[in-house]
Amino acid sequence: MSGRGLDPDGTIAREGALDRVSATFEPVVEAARSRVAGTFGGGRLHSAYLYGSVPRGAALPGISDLDVLLVLHDEPTDVDRADAHAVEAALDAAFPQIDGVGIGLLSTRTVLSDLERHDLGFFVACLCTPLLGEDLARHLPRYRPTPLLARETNGDLALLLPDWRARAAAAGTEAERKTLSRSVGRRLVRTGFTLVMPRWGGWTSDLAESADLFARYYPDHADQMHLAATTGRTPSSDPATLSLLIDDLAPWLAAEYTTVHGEKTPRR
Known part of the structure; x- marks a missing residue:
């Protein structure tokens, strides 16, 4: 990756990875993986991702928050949103090294739509780090700073x-x-x-x-x-x-x- 966040072909490199998560935040990530899998099992969850400072390895204990994206097979419902809020609250209460948890909900149809190709599609492909499930980036293009x-x-x-x-x-x-x-x-x-x-x-x-x-x-x-x-x-x-x-x-x-x-x- 170049100094400008690009791969050798000039496309934007994916900026995070699980192996960049610092030791301080590894327990938080593992707990998030477990709680998300346990809460959104039963066929609701397509894939889960981290984004922000934690997977970039830039998180600061007690200051940084944990950002999570869940992509569901179907459009999010009120039940899904309530479950996400419960996971947010549980993680935030359990780990003092994070200052808040945010869980976003999207559907596969939305992420892969033509309308979102250069917004949410780019977000998932370049700014999100796979945590659970199939990585939707394989269905999306490579992006350039256009x-x-x-x-x-x-x-x-x-x-x-x-x-x-x-x-x-x-x-x-x-x-x-x-x-x-x-x-x-x-x-x-x-x-x-x-x-x-x-x-x-x-x-x-x-x-x-x-x-x-x-x-x-x-x-x-x-x-x-x-x-x-x-x-x-x-x-x-x-x-x-x-x-x-x-x-x-x-x-x-x-x-x-x-x-x-x-x-x-x-x-x-």
């Missing part, structure tokens, strides 16, 4: 802004503001990186590196993007930080993204 990939992964930032503003206004506790600031910071950095990804010609999921690369092309917004990266790693309960990210950086970034790459293909 404007099409940029548009389909993050060309919908503008649609998130009303919800972010409503959540910020309703957040009455430090914990609520921290949860929101973490997700906002991460999304803004990832969007900022994919804005410049085709020009840079590579891939990274590292927040600090992503902010640095963005700053090469947009120095006037470098400080704001570095703040977003810091907040994505260490959430802030400061309302002023949330306001700067949501009301200042985000609208500019959404408009610039549409100008450069266009809008993401609409979803129902």
